[in-house]
Amino acid sequence: MRSGHDSSNIISLRFEAEELEPNDSFQLNRKQRRSLGHLIVTTPETERPITLFCNGLTVVGRGRNTVLQALRSGLFELVQSGKEDEGVIMLPSFTSPKKGQYSIPPTAFPQYREVSIGVSTETTHVVWKDILQPGRTYGLRLSEKAGEVIACYTDEFDGNPESLTSAQKLPVHRERAGTYYFTVHDDQAPPKLFARLEMPSKAHLNGPDPFTFVIEYTTDSPEPFVFDKSRSPLSVTNFCSGDLHCIDQLIDCRDDDTGEKVEWGAVFVCYDYDPHPVFPDDGDFVEISMNRPWRFECTLERLGNEKEYIRSMEGLKAGRTYKARVSGPSGFRRWQYGKKEDLLAGTREEKMERWEVDMEKLGCLDVERIEEDVYFKTIA
Structure with a gap:
């Protein structure tokens, strides 16, 4: 087993956005469990398992996550499409005391995906109604720096991510690759x-x-x-x-x-x-x-x-x-x-x-x- 950390052990984090169907819409008045994409984590590590911590992505059920937590913590950001600078829309900040925790096993083929974390949302959440305007198009993407992301070797983790030293933390590189664009609608909800x-x-x-x-x-x-x-x-x-x-x-x-x-x-x-x-x-x-x-x-x-x-x-x-x-x-x-x-x-x-x-x-x-x-x- 290798000991110590070197520059080759860089974890890559990227957001792969879902491709919208032609008739898809983000309905504020209708319950829609929307899959927005996946957070993809890769690592060149072939021998030791790694644990990743994301403040803002909280697991819901099996491998599903809510995007509002990620937006509030800054890990993800929301932009209004059509603006020249695509200015970031600010949400009330929120940092969960418990970080989302994901285990990344070692592999002999590090070029393939290690962990794919589904990112979803419920479109009728009250926060969406407060920040989104019907008829406008928005983009969701991974932030370049905001939102804390920590990684370490699992065998060096004592159960508390806050106790990790700087020497134990592995570098995490973010790729700003995908943006999920969606148009907001407020059509009347159907009867129940x-x-x-x-x-x-x-x-x-x-x-x-x-x-x-x-x-x-x-x-x-x-x-x-x-x-x-x-x-x-x-x-x-x-x-x-x-x-x-x-x-x-x-x-x-x-x-x-x-x-x-x-x-x-x-x-x-x-x-x-x-x-x-x-x-x-x-x-x-x-x-x-x-x-x-x-x-x-x-x-x-x-x-x-x-x-x-x-x-x-x-x-x-x-x-x-x-x-x-x-x-x-x-x-x-x-x-x-x-x-x-x-x-x-x-x-x-x-x-x-x-x-x-x-x-x-x-x-x-x-x-x-x-x-x-x-x-x-x-x-x-």
Whole structure:
């Protein structure tokens, strides 16, 4: 193992911006988890692991980061495109007491990427609304010097980055390569759908009583609208009529004691081709409003039915308590305000023409789960 630090052990840090699709937009009023790019870390080290600390990039979940923290700490900077000097837009400064920490393993091929850290944001965050103006274009890039970045050999790290000496810190070179440009829009947010699960308190695995669970959908819209549920788990009402491959596409069900997820044996349908018509059937459109909820029902049969691979209760064990919640879908991308009878009137060609609308302007219908976990007991 080599000892000491030399000038060849320079870590490179750069921001690789995402390329926007032609119709992409940064919507202030619509929840969008936007991937803005990746922070790429490379090192020539082939023998010893390195730990990198970035003040301003805080890990959210698995390998995801929020860009607002990076902007507040100065690690990233925001510029307004179109200005001659592309002046940097200042945000209220903020330095997190806990630095984001990333492990970089050694490699025999240092010219390849060592660590790729995803950079994302939620577009409806209140800070964006305070600093961004609709209709303008902005650029996001890595700062040349601001925002503290520290690196060291992992075997020299005692758990506290503040205790590192100058001799222990490895040089970090920043490359100002990529800039993520985006145009801000403040289109009206679409209505929301809320999902609530209903289940009987007991499930008779072999008895005559069917086990029917219901997902009730409500909305905050006083004006009626129609959404297309085709190509989603909710398009299934009978065998061989839709996309649902397994119960867990609808509900997440787990043993309350062990936390073990139910491996359902109920596989509804599987196609080797696209079974959908050119335009969805009328039954795959749902009209809903604040005063008119919609209920999806699914009945699981007893274990010993003739076709027990269809909607059977296989996967559940007798004498157990299970908890369940709505699993999906997360949203619907085709919808319109209006009544179903009006939006689906006429020939198929007329319907297709009527539904050729600008969905970028309308936005996606998000689904929010509003209930607590639902519990039921299984009886042999």
